[in-house]
Amino acid sequence: MNTAAAKFAAPADIEAFSQAVRGKIRADSKVVRVCIGTGCAAKGSRKIYELFRQAAEQSMDDVKIEAKCVGCHGFCERGPIVVVEPGEILYQRVEEPDVAEIFRETVLGGRVIERLLYEDSATGTRASKAEEIPFYAVQKRIVLENNGRIDPARITDYIAQGGYSALAKVLSSMTPEDVIAEVEASGLRGRGGGGFPTARKWRSCREAKGKPKYVVCNGDEGDPGAFMDRSIMEGNPHSVIEGMLIGAYAIGSEQGYIYVRNEYPLAVEHLGTAISQAREMGLLGKNILGGTLSFDIEINRGGGAFVCGESTALMASLEGRAGVPRAKYIHTVESGLRNKPTNLNNVETWANIPAIINRGGRWFADIGTKNSKGTKVFSLVGNVRNTGLVEVPMGITLRRIIDEIGGGVRDGKRFKAVQTGGPSGGCIPAEHLDTRVDFDELTKLGSMMGSGGMIVMDEDTCMVRVAKYFTEFLQKESCGKCTPCREGLAQMLHILGRITDGEGQVGDIVRLEELADLLEGTALCALGKTAANPVLSTIRYFRDEYDAHIRDRHCPAKECRGLFRYEIDEEACKACGICLKACPVDAITGEKKVPHVIDQDKCTLCGTCWEKCPFTAVMKV
Amino acid sequence: MPTVTIDGQKVRIKKGLTVLDAAKKAGIWIPTLCYHPAVASEASCRLCMVELDRGDWRQLITACNYPVRQDIVVYVSSERAEKARRGVMELLLARAPESRELAALACRMGVEKTHYPSVTESQRNCILCGLCVSVCEQVIGRAAIGFAGRGAERTVAAPFRQASEDCIGCGACAAVCPVGTIKIRLHKDEREIEISPFKSRAKMVLCERCGMPMYSGQVSREAMSKVKIGRKAFTEYLRLCPKCRRTETAERFASVPVRRE
Numbered sequence: 001m002n003t004a005a006a007k008f009a010a011p012a013d014i015e016a017f018s019q020a021v022r023g024k025i026r027a028d029s030k031v032v033r034v035c036i037g038t039g040c041a042a043k044g045s046r047k048i049y050e051l052f053r054q055a056a057e058q059s060m061d062d063v064k065i066e067a068k069c070v071g072c073h074g075f076c077e078r079g080p081i082v083v084v085e086p087g088e089i090l091y092q093r094v095e096e097p098d099v100a101e102i103f104r105e106t107v108l109g110g111r112v113i114e115r116l117l118y119e120d121s122a123t124g125t126r127a128s129k130a131e132e133i134p135f136y137a138v139q140k141r142i143v144l145e146n147n148g149r150i151d152p153a154r155i156t157d158y159i160a161q162g163g164y165s166a167l168a169k170v171l172s173s174m175t176p177e178d179v180i181a182e183v184e185a186s187g188l189r190g191r192g193g194g195g196f197p198t199a200r201k202w203r204s205c206r207e208a209k210g211k212p213k214y215v216v217c218n219g220d221e222g223d224p225g226a227f228m229d230r231s232i233m234e235g236n237p238h239s240v241i242e243g244m245l246i247g248a249y250a251i252g253s254e255q256g257y258i259y260v261r262n263e264y265p266l267a268v269e270h271l272g273t274a275i276s277q278a279r280e281m282g283l284l285g286k287n288i289l290g291g292t293l294s295f296d297i298e299i300n301r302g303g304g305a306f307v308c309g310e311s312t313a314l315m316a317s318l319e320g321r322a323g324v325p326r327a328k329y330i331h332t333v334e335s336g337l338r339n340k341p342t343n344l345n346n347v348e349t350w351a352n353i354p355a356i357i358n359r360g361g362r363w364f365a366d367i368g369t370k371n372s373k374g375t376k377v378f379s380l381v382g383n384v385r386n387t388g389l390v391e392v393p394m395g396i397t398l399r400r401i402i403d404e405i406g407g408g409v410r411d412g413k414r415f416k417a418v419q420t421g422g423p424s425g426g427c428i429p430a431e432h433l434d435t436r437v438d439f440d441e442l443t444k445l446g447s448m449m450g451s452g453g454m455i456v457m458d459e460d461t462c463m464v465r466v467a468k469y470f471t472e473f474l475q476k477e478s479c480g481k482c483t484p485c486r487e488g489l490a491q492m493l494h495i496l497g498r499i500t501d502g503e504g505q506v507g508d509i510v511r512l513e514e515l516a517d518l519l520e521g522t523a524l525c526a527l528g529k530t531a532a533n534p535v536l537s538t539i540r541y542f543r544d545e546y547d548a549h550i551r552d553r554h555c556p557a558k559e560c561r562g563l564f565r566y567e568i569d570e571e572a573c574k575a576c577g578i579c580l581k582a583c584p585v586d587a588i589t590g591e592k593k594v595p596h597v598i599d600q601d602k603c604t605l606c607g608t609c610w611e612k613c614p615f616t617a618v619m620k621v
Numbered sequence: 622m623p624t625v626t627i628d629g630q631k632v633r634i635k636k637g638l639t640v641l642d643a644a645k646k647a648g649i650w651i652p653t654l655c656y657h658p659a660v661a662s663e664a665s666c667r668l669c670m671v672e673l674d675r676g677d678w679r680q681l682i683t684a685c686n687y688p689v690r691q692d693i694v695v696y697v698s699s700e701r702a703e704k705a706r707r708g709v710m711e712l713l714l715a716r717a718p719e720s721r722e723l724a725a726l727a728c729r730m731g732v733e734k735t736h737y738p739s740v741t742e743s744q745r746n747c748i749l750c751g752l753c754v755s756v757c758e759q760v761i762g763r764a765a766i767g768f769a770g771r772g773a774e775r776t777v778a779a780p781f782r783q784a785s786e787d788c789i790g791c792g793a794c795a796a797v798c799p800v801g802t803i804k805i806r807l808h809k810d811e812r813e814i815e816i817s818p819f820k821s822r823a824k825m826v827l828c829e830r831c832g833m834p835m836y837s838g839q840v841s842r843e844a845m846s847k848v849k850i851g852r853k854a855f856t857e858y859l860r861l862c863p864k865c866r867r868t869e870t871a872e873r874f875a876s877v878p879v880r881r882e
Contacts, residue, residue, distance in 0.1 A: 305771070322768065327664050329687050480749065480768075480775030481665045487712035487741060490773045494740045511736075518708040521681045521701070522667045 007282040010290045011168035014159060021160040029064040030107055031085040032056070035148060037072025037231055038266060039388075044096065045080035051099040052082075055107075065107060068157075071235015073148040074389035075135055078118065083148070088129050091116040121385070121407070135386050138404045140367065140393045142375050143351045147235035152270045155277040158238040164283060166357035167245050171291050174357075176206065179250040183353070185361025187373035192218055192309070192346030193422070193450045194526070195372075195439040201343060205251045205333040208341035213253040215244055216337065216344040218314060219260035219267065222306040223422030224473060226453035228377040229347035231389050233260060233267035236351065237274035241297060243350030245283070246357060248295040251343050255296060259314050262301040271299055306423075306477035310525050311336070311344050313479065324479045325525035346451065348377055368394030372438030376449065382419075382456035385410045392437070399433040402456055413458035416557075417541070421450030423470045423477075424530035426537025427463060446537040448530070462559035463542040464549055468496040470534035478527065485528030488519045492535060500560045504550035509539060558620035561605055565621050568609075570595040572617035579609035579618060626694040640684040640695055641669060649697055651684050652706060652730050654713075654723075654799045655750035660759045662686035666713070666750045670705040672696040681705050711735040717746040720800040744776045744818070746802045753777060753794035753803055761843075763787045766794065766819055779819050790814040790823025790837035809834055828862035830869065835862050 008014060034040075034049040052067035059065050073081045078092035084106045091102060091113065098116060105111045117126040118133050130136040141147075150157040158164070170179055184199035205213060217240055221229040233240060244256045260267055275297050278284040286294045300318055307313045308323040315337045317323035336342025352374060356364045365373045372394040378401065381387045385407030392401060398418055402408065409415045417427040420437075426447030428435070435441050439449045457466065475489040492515050495508050516532030523529045539546060548554045555563035568579070568588075573595040580588045580596055587603040590596030598609070610618040622633040625643035632647045639662070644651050655666035664683040672679045673687070674694035681702065684695075696702055710727050715737035717723050723746075727733070751768070754777055758764040765787035769778045779785035794816065795803040806815040813822045814837050825834035826841060841859055861869060 324768075327683065327686050329682070476772055478772040480770070480772040481663070481751075483665070483667045483709050483712055483748070486749070486773055486775065487716055487737075490741045491712065491715070491737050494738065514708070518705065518712075522670050522705050522709055524664065524667065 007280070008289055009282065011172035013289070014164050014168040017156075018159050018162065018165070021156050025160075026064050029066065032065070032067045032102070032107060033070045033083040033085070033148065034067065035071070035073050035079060035081040036069045036266075037076070037079075037147075037235060038227065039072065039076030040079035040081055041266070043079050045094075047096060048080055048082065048094060048099055051096060052103065055099065055103045059103075059108070063108075068151050069153065070149060071147040071152050072144075072231035072389055073130075074139075074144060074231070074391075075133075075386065076388040077386045078388075081148075083130075087112075090118065090128065090130050090133070092118050135388070135390070135405050135407070138396075138400060139391050140375050141391045142355050142364075142367075143232060143239070143348055143377055144235075144389065144391045145355075146239070147231060150236065152235050152237055153273050155238060155274065155281060155283075158236070162358070163238050163354070164242055166354035167242050167283070168289065170246050170249055170357055171289050171293060176250045176252065179246060179357070180206065182361045183250070183356060186356045186364035187361075187368075187371075188349065188352055188356060188364065189372065189439060190346060191348035191352070191376065191451065193424070193448065195449060198345060198349055201333060201345070202247060202250050204331065205341050205343040208334045210335075210339075210341050212255055212340055213251055214337045214340060214342040215248050215251060215253045215256045216314070216318070216342060217244055217256070217258040217350050218309060218311070218344055218346045219258055219264070219271075220302045220309040220314060221261065221264075221347070221451060222309055222477075223451055223453040225381040225455050226379050226422060226451055228379050228389060228452045230264050230267055232347050232351050232377075233264065234270050237267075237271045238278070239351040239354055240271070240347055241274055241278055241284070243345075243353035244297060245288070245293070245295055246353050247343065247345065247350065249293050253343070254294050255298075257298050257300050257318055257337075259300045259302055259308070259318060261304070263304060268299065268301060275299065305479070306473075307479045307525070307527055310527055312525070314344065315342060322479075324481050325527070327524065348452070369436060369438045369441075371440055372449075376437070376452055378420075378452045378454045380406050380454050380456070382454075383410055383413065383458040383461070384408070384456040394438045395436045397434050397436055398428065401437065401454070402433070406456065409456065409458050411458075413460065415456070416459050416461055417457045417463065417466075419447075419455040419457065419466065419470075419534075420453065421448035421533070422453045423473050424448065424527065424533050425450045425453070426533045427457070427466060427541065428537070429541040446533065446540055448533070460557055460559065462500075462555050462557035463538045463545045464496065464500055464555075465557075465559055467535045467538040468493065468500055471496055471531070474527065474531045478531075482522075482524035482528060484519050484523045485525075485531060488515050488523075488528075489531055491515055492532070496535070499546065499549045500555075500563075502549070502553045502560070502563050504546075506550065508550055509543070509546055512539065564605075565600060566598055566603060566605065566607070566610055567619050567621050568596050568598055569617045569619055572615050574615050574617070576614070578612050578614065582608045582612045584608060623689050624692045625689055626692075628695075628697050634689060636690060637688055640671060640673075640682070640687045640689060640693075643689060643695075644671075644684060644697060651697055652710075652726060653685055654726070654748060655752055656685040657752050657756070657797050659797075660752065660755035663751050663755065666748065667709045668706055668713070670702055670709065672699050672702045706730060707732050711737055713748050715739050716741055717748050717800055717802070720746045720748075720802065722799060722801045723748065726799075741773045744802075746800060747777060748800055748802075749775055749777065750799060751777070752797040752799065756793045756797045761789070761791055761793050763789060765789075765821060777819075779821055782820075784820040784822060788816060788819065788821030788823065789839035789843060790816060790821065790825075791840045791843075792816065794819075807834060826859070828865050829860050830865040831862060833862050833864075835859075 032052045056065040056067045080094050082091045082094045127133045188198045189195040305323045308317045310325045313323040313325040332342050377391045419427045478485045480486045519532050558564040587599045630647045634643045651669045653669045662685045664686040669684040670681050671684045673682045710732045714735035765785040792805045804817045812825050815822045823837040826838045
């Protein structure tokens with residue numbers, strides 16, 4: 001079969017095409033894969049790719065060398081990432097001057113450049129392949145399997161890796177009921193936060209009365225610190241499209257929408273390219289693969305409202321109205337977009353579908369815990385050594401994610417808490433680090449799975465401030481439609497502000513708990529109902545910090561201005577005079593060879609001395 | 622017809638009607654603010670919270686828009702439902718402390734004062750229930766006002782917070798406002814009606830006889846296109862203010878020669 005400008009007419013064409021593409025790859029061909037995911041791109045990987053491309057073009061013809069843009073590898077901490085085939089040699093923190101050396105030594109010469117390899121900070125050993133690095137070794141990659149391998153802008157690359165074979169399988173040998181049964185067997189639950197069983201949603205939508213039916217992909221990822229969906233859309237857009245096609249077949253839909261944040265320009269671009277390529281090849285449109293399925297997808301760009309990730313707000317926004325939620329007493333699978341049956345799933349949920357169809361629901365169900373199957377992608381961020389995107393089997397402990405994959409807390413600090421589940425999630429303390437990560441276990445701890453944000457916090461983090469930060473975020477992002485969310489969050493923020501300002505009152509914790517209870521019970525949508533989780537979970541596990549703020553007017557983490565003092569350690573002070581000169585209010589006295597002293601009455605707690613002292617003699621107490 | 626059991630009392634209502642409809646039929650009062658029979662329920666104020674029996678647990682729901690599809694059991698006067706309603710009311714009182722209408726409703730619910738300080742006020746005494754927005758769009762068909770801003774910054778406003786050309790000065794928004802925040806102001810000298818706080822104004826029709834401003838000219842034109850009355854007779858009817866109409870009718874009678882037996 002011709003590998004250019006093909007249009008598939010039957011399911012069998014896909015496998016034939018895939019083989020043809022793979023057959024063209026010569027055994028001696030070499031590929032340089034440059035990560036152009038957002039993290040690496042921000043560190044200049046586009047330019048690095050360009051240099052490799054030029055080098056490949058200028059090289060001799062006797063070896064086939066290809067430079068390839070690929071999506072996020074997940075190891076954003078160490079970007080830009082470059083992988084050289086054959087050998088799968090992974091170079092990290094590659095800079096422009098390194099390109100020529102990599103090309104000469106590794107690509108042409110087949111020699112490994114030691115200094116660009118990952119070095120384990122504990123053992124000092126270097127790893128040349130991804131699987132030798134602890135960050136990757138503990139992970140299990142299903143959704144992210146091809147991220148970092150394929151060029152997201154080339155459909156042929158996706159098909160060569162087995163892409164669209166699940167669609168071919170579905171269309172050639174499965175009924176819609178079979179598809180739903182397979183997804184049911186997998187135990188897949190929604191990855192967007194709610195954790196609703198995907199198959200049950202599909203079946204309800206299939207059985208709902210009314211036509212047309214819509215399938216929608218929720219790509220409005222907005223949690224602070226989360227970039228799972230972003231990386232999937234940017235790095236492997238066809239997996240989402242293939243998932244949606246299979247869903248559309250199972251549900252009986254002819255029109256799909258991908259709602260993606262406009263702040264994700266690369267995701268919008270790659271999805272757009274992917275959709276038009278899929279159309280050209282007959283994978284979207286009328287009578288797909290010569291069968292009865294007709295389906296097309298439109299991209300809708302969000303306008304930057306966090307609440308548009310909520311299903312009914314998202315649908316209102318899709319309809320061109322303001323993104324404001326409505327009551328869901330009648331489910332969206334019955335009456336959603338334009339009052340028609342609508343099936344909304346998150347990006348990661350859709351991207352799991354092709355693998356489930358290809359390898360079977362039972363294979364998927366073998367991974368994970370009793371009620372949470374498969375893997376989950378987390379964006380591991382915060383005070384952890386290896387920040388990045390990680391995919392782990394459900395049931396792995398938080399400790400393994402943070403210590404083994406994340407490499408532990410950075411700068412030798414002590415671990416304090418990990419925040420999971422985004423702004424509606426909660427903070428989990430050290431004593432629960434051996435909890436297995438699944439939907440139910442995290443909920444039991446007062447947090448949630450959410451869409452997969454994971455923020456690690458060290459001992460210097462004030463938990464009251466953390467609660468205040470998330471409350472403030474939610475208060476700003478609340479649509480303001482319903483009273484408890486709009487007014488209740490403002491009241492909570494008012495109390496939290498007062499506590500962190502050292503003006504907390506006895507009874508403030510009870511007031512916060514009352515408001516939290518009111519919000520949970522009476523708010524209109526999930527944003528409001530779960531908005532108090534950060535406050536509740538920090539009260540539950542870090543009540544002593546609240547008490548210290550309120551009763552002792554002291555911030556134990558020394559983050560809240562005014563709730564701690566600066567003092568100079570007599571022993572450590574070298575009497576250099578730097579702080580003395582830097583102090584804007586002349587609060588520091590001292591002379592040569594005499595340790596300096598801060599006049600607490602004059603000090604405005606600006607922190608300049610603390611920042612400037614080269615001997616860390618200035619302490620927060 | 623499904624049966625709704627409210628606080629032990631059974632009522633049967635048409636499928637698809639709401640818990641609030643059932644409560645009304647049962648003669649049980651549930652406080653509401655953003656509910657109005659003329660418009661679709663948005664359930665934004667969250668004042669009409671009641672408890673729905675889900676078997677092994679109870680869920681707080683809004684009575685005004687929860688559709689009755691099968692037999693259900695709800696509790697209006699349970700402790701949790703009352704606490705929820707009181708909590709919402711206290712938040713609203715903190716937002717709109719000067720509204721007498723709101724205070725009266727709170728009083729009827731047994732809420733005497735709020736424990737919360739006033740921390741939000743993007744629009745004086747507006748509780749953002751949205752009835753004005755809904756009535757303008759769904760009943761009047763103008764959508765001259767809408768929501769602007771988000772969260773605590775949310776307000777009801779005409780586009781760009783300017784006087785709206787779409788406003789016909791009908792005053793329906795003021796009529797449905799449950800807290801008396803929207804007011805109609807007459808500017809007799811300019812022969813204009815103003816809907817406050819939206820700044821929109823409409824020219825008024827004057828009584829042909831005494832010159833008193835009667836109603837917005839646009840409203841009468843809109844009404845003409847909607848009402849099925851003999852147009853000529855109706856126009857004639859709208860020419861005068863009620864007082865002058867009485868006087869004119871009396872005069873007409875007086876001018877008719879008295880028939881003698």
